[in-house]
Amino acid sequence: MYNFEFEKPSTIADAVAALGAEDAQALGGGQTLIPTLKQRLAAPSALVSLSGIAEMQGVCIEDDGSVAIGGATTHATVAREAAASYPALAALAGQIGDPAVRNRGTIGGSVANNDPAACYPAGVLGSGATVVTNTRQIAADDFFQGMFTTALDEGEIITQIRFPVPQAASYQKFLQPASRFALVGVYLARFADGVRVAVTGASEDGVFRWSEAEEALTKEFRADALMGLKVNPMNMIGDLHGSKDYRAHLVSVMTKRAVQACS
Amino acid sequence: MAQVSMTVNGVAVSGDVEGRTLLSGFLRDHLGMTGTHVGCDTAQCGACVVHVDGQAVKSCNMLALEADGSEVGTIEGQATADGSLNTIQQAFQDHHGLQCGFCTPGMVMSAAALLKDNPRPTEAEIRHYLEGNLCRCTGYHNIVKAIMAASGQDVGSIAAE
Secondary structure: OOOOEEEOOOOHHHHHHHOOOOOEEEEOOOOOHHHHHHOOOOOOOEEEEOOOOHHHOOEEEOOOOOEEEEOOOEHHHHHHHOOOOOHHHHHHHOOOOOHHHHOOOEHHHHHHHOOOOOOHHHHHHHHOOEEEEOOOEEEHHHHEOOOOOEOOOOOOOEEEEEEOOOOEEEEEEEEOOOOOOEEEEEEEEEEOOEEEEEEEOOEOOOOEEOHHHHHHHHHOOOHHHHOOOOOOHHHEOOEOOEOHHHHHHHHHHHHHHHHHHHO | OEEEEEEEOOEEEEEEEOOOOEHHHHHHHHOOOOOOOOOOOOOOOOOOEEEEOOEEEEHHHOEHHHHOOOEEEOHHHOOOOOOOOOHHHHHHHHOOOOOOOOOHHHHHHHHHHHHHHOOOOOHHHHHHHHHHOOOOOOOOHHHHHHHHHHOOOOOOOOOOO
16 A cells, blocks of 8 residues: 555544545545555545534435435444434435444545445435535435446535435345345335335446336335336446346346335 | 543543545544454444444544543453453453454453343344354354353353354
8 A cells, every 4th residue: 555644634624625625535444545555556646524514414204204314424423323214225225334444434435436236326326315514415316327427526526425215225236245235226106206226236337216116116016016027238338247238137137126125 | 633532441531633534544643542353344344343422333433523422342351450351351261252353352341231231141142142143163153152151151052053
């Protein structure tokens, strides 16, 4: 790992100022970034830790009933503190990595990284959440822009993510047991005005909404409504863990399971 | 270089470290506390698990400077003051929960974190909690047994596989 300066500001304003330095990079829990640095795949001049910013910590319920999670909140905290207010999201957080990883990794870090097999992007997109940064609010539909690519600008920090709470929701993860990422993960959320289905782990373009399934399930919320529907295998990831066809098949299977879990 | 201060097993320590110095490196190379093992160095294996402010973390995947001001617990702090093994360590010995012993510091620290939050875990809960701790010798069976025993539960219910 190349050396870097380390800073740990206690306010968002100070963090933004520190990130103004050339090649400075934000550090969430570091559960992806530190291994990346060890591989020398990144060489920031400075790491700006977001873990000391009190206003970016914790889970709270907004006046409109939405669940707001600070960007620096760990997966373990979300699993515990959102369990009553948004159980499906808490369950997703409790399935990430392993206990020690969940004690460090943060929601903001995961979402900003947008790993194509990470769990949180599915939860954020499937819920139709709003990503709040130090400068603006970004709808989930506009935020994720392909594998490891997001709408975030240089030096922009995810300070909070706001989740509208659906009538029912479920995250179904087909575990890749070596990495503990999702081989395929489907987050399904049923709102009064329709169903959202977000898929992670499967596509070469990162997390995506499966609109055909959403339309079918909005009309009729039964697993049978998905009969005959399948994502195009051509766009799926194919690797030694699973072929394109296998992942496409898993998307259908996990979506059905999510419907059944919500029924 | 920057100064880092923390308590390790209740003792105040400090040192000058680089930004890139890992907590595992600070413990091992600066403090000479080599009980914390670095196995994979990619946050997969869990041999480096320590407690930071009471929570299990992988110390090879956390910067030393991130632990500034924290209370850190390591395997060296598990034995009682007179050097005798604590309940978890004794259970690992009694139930042959180790062979080569390389993963054991991380296993014991994970077990301690589990039992703090969940004093009487089921076998399934133990196996699930140890997802991030790899052991290449034991097949996990006797580790699970040891943790069951350390929690004061009957280990007879764990069928040999």
